[in-house]
Amino acid sequence: MALFEALLELADDHLVLGHRLSEWCGHAPMLEEDLALPNMALDLIGTSRTLYTYAGEVEGAGRDEDALAYLRDEMEYRNCLLVERPNGDFAQTMLRQLYFAAFMEPYWKAALESPDETVRGIAGKAVKEMAYHIRHAGEWVIRLGDGTEESARRMQEAVEELHRYTDELFHSSAAARGVDALPDRAAIRPEWDRVIGEIFAEARLEIPQVPFPQQGGREMQHGEALGHMLAEMQVTHRAHPGAVW
Amino acid sequence: MSGEVPLWEVFIRPRNGLSHKHVGSLHAADEVMALNAARDVYTRRGEGTSIWVVPSKAITASDPDQAAENFEPTAGKVYRHPTFYEIPDDVGHM
Amino acid sequence: MYAQGLIGADGKTGESPEFLEAFQKRIDAEEKIEPNDAMPEGYRKTLIRQIGQHAHSEIVGMLPEGNWITRAPSLKRKAALLAKVQDEGGHGLYLYSAAETLGVSREQMTEELHSGKAKYSSIFNYPTLTWADIGIIGWLVDGAAIMNQIPLCRCSYGPYARAMIRVCKEESFHQRQGYEIVMTLAQGTPAQREMVQDALNRWWWPVLMMFGPHDSDSQHSDQNMAWKIKRFSNDALRQKFVDATVPQGEYLGLTFPDPELKWNEEKGGYDFGPIDWDEFWRVVKGGGVMNRDRIRDRKAAWENGAWVREAALAHAEKRRQRAAEAAPIAAE
Numbered sequence: 001m002a003l004f005e006a007l008l009e010l011a012d013d014h015l016v017l018g019h020r021l022s023e024w025c026g027h028a029p030m031l032e033e034d035l036a037l038p039n040m041a042l043d044l045i046g047t048s049r050t051l052y053t054y055a056g057e058v059e060g061a062g063r064d065e066d067a068l069a070y071l072r073d074e075m076e077y078r079n080c081l082l083v084e085r086p087n088g089d090f091a092q093t094m095l096r097q098l099y100f101a102a103f104m105e106p107y108w109k110a111a112l113e114s115p116d117e118t119v120r121g122i123a124g125k126a127v128k129e130m131a132y133h134i135r136h137a138g139e140w141v142i143r144l145g146d147g148t149e150e151s152a153r154r155m156q157e158a159v160e161e162l163h164r165y166t167d168e169l170f171h172s173s174a175a176a177r178g179v180d181a182l183p184d185r186a187a188i189r190p191e192w193d194r195v196i197g198e199i200f201a202e203a204r205l206e207i208p209q210v211p212f213p214q215q216g217g218r219e220m221q222h223g224e225a226l227g228h229m230l231a232e233m234q235v236t237h238r239a240h241p242g243a244v245w
Numbered sequence: 246m247s248g249e250v251p252l253w254e255v256f257i258r259p260r261n262g263l264s265h266k267h268v269g270s271l272h273a274a275d276e277v278m279a280l281n282a283a284r285d286v287y288t289r290r291g292e293g294t295s296i297w298v299v300p301s302k303a304i305t306a307s308d309p310d311q312a313a314e315n316f317e318p319t320a321g322k323v324y325r326h327p328t329f330y331e332i333p334d335d336v337g338h339m
Numbered sequence: 340m341y342a343q344g345l346i347g348a349d350g351k352t353g354e355s356p357e358f359l360e361a362f363q364k365r366i367d368a369e370e371k372i373e374p375n376d377a378m379p380e381g382y383r384k385t386l387i388r389q390i391g392q393h394a395h396s397e398i399v400g401m402l403p404e405g406n407w408i409t410r411a412p413s414l415k416r417k418a419a420l421l422a423k424v425q426d427e428g429g430h431g432l433y434l435y436s437a438a439e440t441l442g443v444s445r446e447q448m449t450e451e452l453h454s455g456k457a458k459y460s461s462i463f464n465y466p467t468l469t470w471a472d473i474g475i476i477g478w479l480v481d482g483a484a485i486m487n488q489i490p491l492c493r494c495s496y497g498p499y500a501r502a503m504i505r506v507c508k509e510e511s512f513h514q515r516q517g518y519e520i521v522m523t524l525a526q527g528t529p530a531q532r533e534m535v536q537d538a539l540n541r542w543w544w545p546v547l548m549m550f551g552p553h554d555s556d557s558q559h560s561d562q563n564m565a566w567k568i569k570r571f572s573n574d575a576l577r578q579k580f581v582d583a584t585v586p587q588g589e590y591l592g593l594t595f596p597d598p599e600l601k602w603n604e605e606k607g608g609y610d611f612g613p614i615d616w617d618e619f620w621r622v623v624k625g626g627g628v629m630n631r632d633r634i635r636d637r638k639a640a641w642e643n644g645a646w647v648r649e650a651a652l653a654h655a656e657k658r659r660q661r662a663a664e665a666a667p668i669a670a671e
């Protein structure tokens with residue numbers, strides 16, 4: 001079941017981050033961004049749906065996308081801690097997006113070579129979406145990092161806040177390792193470092209020393225934020241067991 | 246600081262073979278952000294294959310008060326149109 | 340997503356009778372008026388006010404539906420709702436752009452919304468309490484808006500008409516999305532059925548109010564009709580809406596909270612009970628449950644975003660300066 005585990009890690013990352021982005025809808029700093037953020041959220045939620053559906057097929061226990069998304073508790077979610085971090089200000093949201101997309105774009109690129117046809121199909125669509133997310137989030141990180149004094153301060157704070165969670169992107173739980181159909185997460189590191197390095201240089205941001213990298217989500221050990229997010233996300237579905245929507 | 250974020254005009258090529266067509270406008274601080282915003286705002290349903298953005302203030306428009314002198318004199322020049330010339334039907338399509 | 344006859348627009352205008360007559364002739368000939376054309380001040384003001392109200396309605400309208408994005412009961416519904424609310428934002432953007440061609444900036448219009456000077460459709464001052472509200476809003480609120488918006492595609496002002504064509508094209512999925520939700524609930528569990536009937540009961544009358552006051556009480560209506568800013572009367576559109584909607588509800592076995600609602604064979608339409616105009620004016624004037632929250636949320640988004648917009652402008656300026664400094668070197 002390593003493939004099932006690995007697909008859930010991916011799907012949970014996408015859904016949780018997509019949900020976080022959707023929380024911005026109607027509250028963005030400018031109207032143009034109120035259009036851009038849902039575009040990215042829709043990409044992520046769309047990919048999560050395909051991944052859940054495939055995971056359900058692989059598992060063979062009859063669970064569909066909604067059963068996997070709505071009927072698992074916090075202690076069964078496998079997303080990395082980065083994506084569950086609350087939105088914070090716009091600087092934190094954009095940086096979190098950049099960190100994630102800068103990982104996923106090369107990951108999906110590698111997955112284009114997968115022996116698994118379904119994975120190749122998902123990767124072919126997602127790789128383009130992630131390339132745009134890097135661009136969109138990256139341009140904002142550059143502008144906020146090299147904008148006003150206030151924006152530079154907020155951006156550097158976002159880095160201090162979020163960089164500690166980035167190591168986990170390169171990590172899979174023991175149960176999800178060694179899957180031929182999916183790329184090795186650790187191998188994505190050099191490309192991620194390169195992209196983040198280039199954008200940080202242009203944004204005049206320092207890559208911080210992280211004394212205590214944080215991880216645990218892959219092993220289903222989360223921070224406190226995820227439980228609240230899932231409680232909200234799942235409440236309607238769970239209040240009506242078996243109902244069709 | 247209180248400057249307003251500048252206005253841009255957006256032109257989209259619906260598909261190759263057609264020219265870019267004005268679709269609307271948006272606000273963005275610079276040309277890179279304007280292109281991104283145009284993509285997010287005006288191509289959500291596969292409306293295009295190429296985008297142009299132009300600062301609205303870069304557009305010079307003709308004066309509607311001069312519309313008569315600009316555009317009406319052309320109406321008298323019927324000889325510019327093929328129907329002005331009489332060719333017998335027997336000659337065939339020309 | 341907007342209807343509601345214009346509130347408080349002043350169509351007074353001070354041009355010469357000859358000018359006004361020549362302008363009216365263009366309108367009567369179905370000529371479109373474009374941004375730089377000469378136009379009566381009253382026409383310009385009315386349009387700024389109406390397009391502004393329309394744009395604000397789209398933006399404020401994102402909030403009640405946005406309230407359920409994070410609680411949508413399935414991933415399919417979540418994606419569809421997010422896409423729909425995003426569309427409303429897009430419609431606001433197209434409309435602000437149309438208003439900007441009349442010499443008013445988006446920033447000015449935003450400030451007028453925040454200060455309470457500019458109105459928006461009162462329907463958005465009602466709260467969304469259950470998931471069924473999302474279905475009902477799509478079916479009825481978007482349905483009412485479409486009734487109003489389709490004729491606006493032929494509005495005499497070119498940029499407004501063009502924006503509306505785009506809006507109507509995109510909005511075609513909104514009402515179907517809503518009706519499908521309502522249908523699923525109506526055919527679902529007893530609790531789902533109860534939920535959707537309750538939502539219909541709460542939204543029906545406010546939706547009928549969206550078309551605005553009765554024609555007999557609607558100021559400025561005649562001038563706006565003459566200028567072809569408005570093409571059908573409030574009452575005519577309301578009747579059309581009721582006639583189209585009631586059978587759709589009955590098809591699902593839903594009932595409407597109006598004991599006087601009855602098919603009138605003679606007029607070929609439904610008769611319906613009196614609308615509570617006191618409630619309408621109370622909500623328009625700020626007395627709805629959500630009026631304060633809506634404006635507070637919009638202001639918060641604008642104010643919390645100020646540093647972001649400032650940073651983008653500052654960075655653009657830095658880029659210009661760097662390019663200017665680099666240019667002479669590059670030229671050598």
